Amino acid sequence: MEFKSINPYNNQQVGNYTALTEVELDKKLSKSQKAFTTWRNVPIAERCALIKKAGQILRNHVEEYAKMITLEMGKPIAESRAEVNKCAWVCDYYADNGETFLANEIIATDAAQSFVKHDPIGAVLxxxxxxxxxxxxxxxxxxxxxxxxxxxxxxxPNVFGSAKLIEEVFTKAGVPDGVFQNLIVHHEQTEKIIAHTAVQAVTLTGSERAGSAVAEIAGKHIKKSLLELGGNNAFIVWDDADIDAAVKTAVVARMLNCGQSCIAAKRFILIERIYDEFVTKFTQAVRALNAGNPLDEDTKVGPLARKDLADQLQKQVKESVKLGAELLLGGHQKDCYHEPTILGNVTPGMPAFDQETFGPLAAMIKAKDIEHAFALSEQSTYGLGVTVFTKNIKKAISYADKVSDGAYFINELVKSDPRLPFGGTKKSGYGRELSKDGILEFVNRKTIYVKN
Incomplete structure (x- = not known):
């Protein structure tokens, strides 16, 4: 099977990749299993040093890697650079903290010694x-x-060029052969990979449907799984908020990566007293965003990654308008490009409220008061994160218990940070990435008990 990577901006082919045969896949899985037997015994300090070097390689080749990201999925080039640099940051973070995170955890009991040891488990898909x-x-x-x-x-499959470069980063850093491998395979081979004795866990970031399917396979084979799935984040603005600051943050929260982010703000829940002011200023700010070739430095809005994604967003816009939403800006689509779109007076029951909208669509929602705003926020099957904008920080913190999501950000957009655990609830998935939590997801927390 051949996979083609297509530039969504001009429909030109970026790369062509051949799927692994069954024999080639078996060899890679066996290689991973063999590599584990030696890699696990490499001192943690040496493993950290190699990942630190990977971070430096990312910085040294930022332009090459950023260009590949932009060509394959349409992200504005400035955002692609930022993504590569953030990868270097996460390498540095774990290289600097890995030994501490994996250190034995001493627990006082009636034993002469008792502690938890953190052992690796094998290959993680x-x-x-x-x-x-x-x-x-x-x-x-x-x-x-x-x-x-x-x-x-x-x-x-549409970013196999990026996958190839990522594998090369670890090779250039000196990570031993077989420790990190890129698999060019069709999704139908997923169960075979998970079932292999080398693989002890699987982590997936993707759609709810993909997550459900992979979790079912992992459960069948009794392998641990971590899922980071979709989101329908609420961005709540109280009537005491600095509206200009809220709008500035809101535009980034919705339009970064052309809105193609699970943690993007999608539902803007506004106390009705400030609804008109916020919507007017937000619309002006979005209208000023420059759309065009994502390789151009001044482009803020590029195409969506594939035409089917733009088609889906267009369908959600039209159905929401048909159900009574007010089209305030945009609404048009051409191939992979979808105009930044703002819908006013969005209510539950509309796709723009109920569904994850993966693209530059902002839904404006009126709330009678703070209690109503949080009730609307919770009216979602997803649970990744919520933003609240207000000047009353103490009161905002007191409302954290009303949020069932995995993150609650005050006066800032929901974002991932290597230093903080990241993950969701409900249909946004389970498990945590990043921070100490992230490194402990895929280790054997082994209890050691010594009696004299």
Whole structure:
């Protein structure tokens, strides 16, 4: 099977990749299993040093890697550079903290000694998405490899060029052969990979449907799984907020990566007293965004990664308008490009409220008061994160218990940070990436008990 990577901006082919045969796949899986037996015994300090070097390689080749991201999935080039640099950051973070995170955890009991030891488990399969083709991989790979596991990457077919470059980063850093491998395979081979004795866990970032399917396979084979799925984040603005600051943050929260982010703000829930002011200023700011070739430095809005994604967004816009939403800006689509679009007076029951909208569509929603705003926020099957804008920080913190999501950000957009655990609830998935939590997801927390 052949996979083609197509530039969504001009429909030109970026690359062509041949799927592994069954024999080639078996060899790679066996190689991963063999590599684990030696990699796990490499001192943690040495593993950390190699990941630190990978971070430096990312910085040294930022232009090359950023260009590949932009060509394959349409991200504006400035954002692609930022993504590569963030990958270097996560490498540095785990290289600097890995030994501490994996140190024995002493627990006082009636034993002479009792502690928890953190052992690697084997190969971890990562099924990764196209929207942040480098970042999603490195936030898995850095802690997983430092923990002493081996990594297997099954990337999205439209970003196989990025996947190839990622594998080369680890090779250039001196990571031993077989410790990190890129698998060019069709999704139908997923169960075979998960079932293999080398693979002890699987992590997936992707759609709810993909997550459900992979979790079912992992459960069948009794392998641990971590899922980071979709989101329908609320961005709540109280009537005491600095509206100009809220708008500035809101535009980035919705339009970064052309809105193709699970943690993007999608539902803007506004206290009705400030609704008109916020919507007017937000619309002006979005209208000023420059759309065009994502390789141009001043482009802020590029195409969506594939035409079917733009088609789906257009369908959600039209159905929401048909149900009573007010089209305030945009609404048009041409091939992979979808205009930044703002819908007013969005209510529950409309796709723009109920569904994840993966693109530059902002839904404006009126709330009678703060209690109503949080009730609307919770009216979602997803649970990744919520933003609240207000000047009353103490009161905002007191409302954290009303949020069932995995993150609650005050006066800032929801974002991932290597230093903080990241993950969701409900249909946004389970498990945590990043921080100490992320490196402990795929280790054997082994209890050691010594009686004199």
């Amino acid at each position: 990562a099924i990764m998405p196209w929207n942040f083709p480098f970042w999603q991989v490195f936030r898995f790979a850095a802690p997983t490899l430092i923990a002493g596991n081996t990594g297997l990457l099954k990337h999205a």
